Structures are given as C-alpha cells and as structure tokens.
Amino acid sequence: MYDYVIVGAGSAGCVLAARLSEDPETSVLLLEAGPPDTNQNIHIPLGYLSLARTEVDWCYSSAPEPGCGGRRITLPRGKVLGGSSSINAMVYIRGNRRDYDDWGAPGWAWDDLFPYFLKAEDNERGASEWHAVGGPLPVSDQRSGNKITPAFVEAGVEAGLARNEDFNGDAQDGVGMYQLTQRGGMRASASVAYLHPAMERPNLTVMPYMRVDRVLFEGARAVGVEASRLGEPQELRAEREVILCGGAYNSPQLLMLSGVGPAEHLAMREVEVVLDQPAVGENLSDHPATFGVWTTPEPESLLLALEPAAMAEFEASQTGPFASNLAESGGFARVGAGVEAPDVQFHVAPIQIVEEGMGDPEGHGVWVSPCLLTPESRGSVRLASSDPSAHPIVRNAFYDSEADMARMVDAMRLTQEICAQPSFKAYCADPYTVPDSDSDDAVRSHIARTTFEVYHPVGTCAIGSVVDSELRVQGAEALRVVDASVMPTVPRGNTNAPTIAIAERAADLIRHGRALATAEVAAQA
Ligand SMILES: Cc1cc2nc3c(=O)[nH]c(=O)nc-3n(C[C@H](O)[C@H](O)[C@H](O)COP(=O)(O)OP(=O)(O)OC[C@H]3O[C@@H](n4cnc5c(N)ncnc54)[C@H](O)[C@@H]3O)c2cc1C
Numbered sequence: 161m162y163d164y165v166i167v168g169a170g171s172a173g174c175v176l177a178a179r180l181s182e183d184p185e186t187s188v189l190l191l192e193a194g195p196p197d198t199n200q201n202i203h204i205p206l207g208y209l210s211l212a213r214t215e216v217d218w219c220y221s222s223a224p225e226p227g228c229g230g231r232r233i234t235l236p237r238g239k240v241l242g243g244s245s246s247i248n249a250m251v252y253i254r255g256n257r258r259d260y261d262d263w264g265a266p267g268w269a270w271d272d273l274f275p276y277f278l279k280a281e282d283n284e285r286g287a288s289e290w291h292a293v294g295g296p297l298p299v300s301d302q303r304s305g306n307k308i309t310p311a312f313v314e315a316g317v318e319a320g321l322a323r324n325e326d327f328n329g330d331a332q333d334g335v336g337m338y339q340l341t342q343r344g345g346m347r348a349s350a351s352v353a354y355l356h357p358a359m360e361r362p363n364l365t366v367m368p369y370m371r372v373d374r375v376l377f378e379g380a381r382a383v384g385v386e387a388s389r390l391g392e393p394q395e396l397r398a399e400r401e402v403i404l405c406g407g408a409y410n411s412p413q414l415l416m417l418s419g420v421g422p423a424e425h426l427a428m429r430e431v432e433v434v435l436d437q438p439a440v441g442e443n444l445s446d447h448p449a450t451f452g453v454w455t456t457p458e459p460e461s462l463l464l465a466l467e468p469a470a471m472a473e474f475e476a477s478q479t480g481p482f483a484s485n486l487a488e489s490g491g492f493a494r495v496g497a498g499v500e501a502p503d504v505q506f507h508v509a510p511i512q513i514v515e516e517g518m519g520d521p522e523g524h525g526v527w528v529s530p531c532l533l534t535p536e537s538r539g540s541v542r543l544a545s546s547d548p549s550a551h552p553i554v555r556n557a558f559y560d561s562e563a564d565m566a567r568m569v570d571a572m573r574l575t576q577e578i579c580a581q582p583s584f585k586a587y588c589a590d591p592y593t594v595p596d597s598d599s600d601d602a603v604r605s606h607i608a609r610t611t612f613e614v615y616h617p618v619g620t621c622a623i624g625s626v627v628d629s630e631l632r633v634q635g636a637e638a639l640r641v642v643d644a645s646v647m648p649t650v651p652r653g654n655t656n657a658p659t660i661a662i663a664e665r666a667a668d669l670i671r672h673g674r675a676l677a678t679a680e681v682a683a684q685a
Pocket of ligand 1: 170
C-alpha cells in the first residue's frame with residue numbers, strides 16, 4: 161500500500177515522483193513499463209538517433225492518414241525511465257503566453273504557469289526577468305559547433321525575419337539557435353534531472369518493466385492498479401490517489417482499458433463501463449510538419465560523427481557532432497494573414513534525414529522542417545482491443561481542415577525562400593527531397609508525401625472535458641491525469657518544458673490541496 165501510485169516515469173511522472181517524495185511522510189510508487197535509462201545512447205545527445213524502434217520506444221504508428229496519401233505516420237514515444245524526455249530532441253521552448261491564456265482553464269493561464277517554468281529551470285545563462293537558476297532542469301546553449309545551423313539563422317534574417325537570441329524571452333518571433341535541456345553536453349532528461357537525485361529516498365519506490373494494465377476501482381474511487389511485470393500480474397494499492405502520467409496516447413488508452421471512456425466504444429471492445437466519459441481520447445492535436453532535404457557539397461554535416469575524431473572530441477570536452485541535438489536551429493514565423501502570434505516553427509538539422517531517420521544519408525546535407533503551430537484538425541486515440549498489450553489506434557487526421565493544408569503550403573514556400581538566401585544557398589545546392597515544382601499541386605503533394613508529426617501529441621484527456629482544473633478525472637475519485645494529454649490545445653513550441661511545468665504545478669496542487677500564490681512558488685524555488 162502506497163500513498164500515491166504514479167503510472168509512467170516520463171516527463172511528468174518523474175517530476176511528480178520527485179516532488180511528492182520530498183515529504184518523507186509520503187510514500188510514492190512510480191511504475192514504468194520500460195527499462196531503466198542505462199543505455200548510453202540516451203545520454204550522449206546524438207545517440208538518440210539510434211533509439212527509434214528499439215526497446216525504449218513504444219513503436220507506435222498512426223492509422224492510415226487520409227490527408228497524407230493514406231500513409232501510416234511513425235509515432236515515437238519513450239518507453240524507459242524519463243519517457244519521451246529520454247529520446248527527444250532536447251529543444252527547450254515554453255510556448256507563447258497566448259497558448260495558456262487561450263485555454264481558458266482556471267489556474268493554467270501563463271501567469272499561473274510562468275512561476276513553475278522558473279521553479280523547474282537552471283539556465284546556464286543565469287537568472288533574469290525571464291529565466292532562473294537552481295531548479296532541477298538544466299537549460300544550456302548549443303555545443304556542437306556545426307556551421308550549417310547558424311547559417312540558417314543568417315538566411316532567415318536575410319529573408320526578413322527577426323534575429324532572436326532567446327525564444328523564451330520577451331518575444332517568440334524570429335530565427336535563432338535553440339537552447340537545450342542538457343548539462344555539460346549531456347542530455348538532461350526528466351529522469352536525470354528529477355528522478356536520479358530522488359532515487360535513494362526510502363519513501364520512493366521505482367519499478368521499471370512494470371506495465372499497468374488497468375486502474376482498479378471500488379465504485380467510482382480508484383484504489384490501485386493491476387500491472388504486469390514480465391508477464392506476472394500483480395495488484396498495487398493506492399491509499400490516496402492513482403496518478404496517470406502515461407502520455408497523450410497511453411493515458412487515454414489506460415482510462416479506456418479501465419472502463420472510463422465513451423460507453424459505446426468500450427462496449428464494442430467488450431470493456432465493462434465504469435464511467436461513461438465521451439471526451440476520453442478525443443481532441444488529439446499535434447504539430448504536423450513537412451521538410452525539405454538538400455545534399456551539400458560542404459563536408460560539414462553530422463556525418464562527421466562517423467570520423468573517429470568526433471567521439472574523441474566528445475569524450476574530451478562534450479562538444480562536436482555527438483553533442484548535437486539534431487534540430488539545432490530554427491525559429492518562429494507568421495504565415496497566416498493577420499495572426500496574432502507565430503503559426504509556424506522551423507527545425508533545422510545539419511544532416512540529410514532519410515526515411516524518418518531510419519535510412520542512411522547519401523552524403524553531407526541539410527534538413528529544414530516547418531511545422532504548423534496552431535492546427536485546426538483534431539484526431540483521436542481509441543482502443544484496438546481490450547488487450548493492454550495491443551497498440552492504441554491513433555488518428556492524427558492531419559489536414560482534415562483545408563485551412564491547415566493551405567497554411568502548410570505557405571510554410572513550405574517560406575522555407576524554400578529562406579533556403580535560397582545568400583548565407584544558406586551553398587548548403588542547398590543540390591535538392592534531395594523538395595517539391596517537384598512551385599505549383600500549388602506540387603507543393604501539396606510534397607506535403608502529403610512527407611508529413612510527419614513533431615512528436616507533440618496533447619489534448620486527449622483535456623482540462624475542462626476529461627479532467628477538472630485540478631487534473632482530477634471528472635466523475636471519478638482519487639484519480640488524476642498529469643501529463644501532456646491534459647493540455648486542451650498544443651502550445652506554440654515543443655512540449656517537454658510545458659509538460660514539466662504542468663507537473664510542477666500539479667505536485668503543489670496535490671501536496672497542498674490548493675493552488676499556491678506566485679510568491680509561495682518563488683519562495684519554494
Ligand atoms: C522523438 C521525440 C522528439 C521530441 N523532441 C522534443 C524536443 O526537442 N523538445 C521538447 O520540448 N519536446 C520534444 N518532444 C516531446 C516531449 O518529449 C513530450 O511532449 C513529453 O516528454 C511528454 O511527456 P509526458 O509525461 O506526457 O509523456 P512521456 O514522457 O512520453 O511519458 C510517459 C511514460 O509513461 C510510460 N507508460 C505509458 N503507459 C504505461 C503503462 N500502461 N504502464 C507503465 N508505464 C507506462 C511510458 O513508457 C513513458 O515512460 C519529443 C518527443 C519525441 C518522442
């Protein structure tokens with residue numbers, strides 16, 4: 161019997177386990193389906209390229225996407241201590257004030273969350289109006305030293321975009337180098353930042369290789385979970401609460417496996433209904449992205465990692481190609497008429513990315529990818545079966561809304577315009593994957609052929625429809641969801657830092673039974 165049973169040791173689960181176990185009187189059990197994070201390719205930044213479709217990835221794919229020529233889109237998700245923060249691209253972005261204010265969820269506006277971004281942060285640039293030091297999450301500047309990604313920034317400026325030295329400062333628009341969740345050139349996953357330092361606490365139990373199959377209910381009250389470790393079923397009981405932190409695909413899947421979801425769908429899958437909750441698994445949103453790839457005559461891409469000198473450099477100083485997070489530079493722009501905040505984000509990698517990273521580059525090259533920040537289309541997560549080992553059915557429904565496709569066409573054209581600027585055109589000398597021509601049809605078909613998701617799924621257990629403003633599952637007792645799935649819409653930017661800030665605030669809600677004032681949060685930090 162534990163006070164809290166937390167399901168999933170990802171970005172949110174690690175924060176909650178660490179924060180709740182700060183109180184020695186509180187016992188916390190953290191259950192993770194995947195292994196411990198001992199694989200060195202998790203910690204050496206560029207190593208994550210080799211982790212896709214391995215035992216630390218859930219290896220999901222979407223259902224055929226009608227807006228993308230019926231292709232199934234790869235959906236990487238971390239299955240390891242640290243969850244997706246152990247396999248992500250480490251870009252540190254908080255999003256735009258508007259994202260949170262537009263949620264209209266009491267307690268989750270920008271002014272409510274900003275103190276928690278600061279509480280989490282340890283920025284190597286030091287403390288300022290916008291940044292903090294001393295928090296668990298290291299935020300650092302790039303150390304790869306690659307020349308291609310800064311050249312994109314110059315080209316963006318030549319194309320008329322602002323230069324931005326800090327996307328998490330007073331303005332989000334513009335182009336620049338991303339700050340990263342790294343310390344000393346090594347990945348700082350939520351596990352490294354929050355869990356490792358708490359691991360020795362006697363009141364925190366962490367069980368890897370433990371897949372939770374079902375939440376156990378007594379009436380409407382969650383009293384524990386049924387889980388399996390290496391095929392051995394077991395029951396683990398929670399005195400106070402069960403907290404789901406399985407991420408935007410697995411948390412709704414687990415709710416539905418437990419009988420909480422749309423009654424008709426559950427009946428179809430022969431799951432006994434505990435609570436008819438039609439919104440569970442609905443409202444999936446993510447950033448659809450397309451890309452252009454060019455071969456470059458300059459021998460400067462991350463292929464240099466294949467030279468023995470690259471590993472020697474990394475071992476000596478944690479710099480060079482192995483310190484790269486891949487998506488080193490990029491930025492935010494507006495393509496929609498009259499939009500009040502950026503609607504496109506760029507990620508630029510100094511390498512040819514082929515077959516979603518599973519293929520071998522043919523030579524030195526560059527990959528430039530625009531994604532839509534405010535898509536209108538909404539997808540869903542559904543059960544394929546009542547068997548907990550079955551993958552959920554994920555429909556992104558990208559470009560269901562014609563407005564999304566129209567905006568993506570503009571985003572791709574802006575990308576090509578930047579790539580043709582003097583500072584960058586040498587790197588884009590030889591097109592490898594680009595639209596066949598500038599016609600609308602050619603750009604649309606390129607987008608349908610190349611669209612992938614930028615790994616930012618949210619919305620499937622949204623605040624206001626599945627959970628209340630304290631993240632409690634509506635209609636149930638002693639059951640919360642705390643992860644990216646509670647965001648009602650996807651923020652303008654990458655979702656790791658927002659998920660961590662949400663978990664930081666949730667930890668306070670749970671520990672104190674109330675929201676804390678900004679001054680109280682600052683005093684804790
Ligand atoms: C390839 C990739 C690149 C990305 N790049 C960036 C980036 O550069 N910057 C950024 O900000 N964001 C990035 N993201 C997104 C970011 O990492 C996620 O938004 C964030 O980690 C989500 O946190 P979470 O806690 O919701 O879920 P996760 O971190 O995915 O954690 C969920 C955890 O729950 C576990 N789990 C699930 N179901 C069960 C179960 N039934 N039983 C037990 N355990 C279970 C999982 O194994 C996992 O460990 C990226 C994501 C990916 C996959």
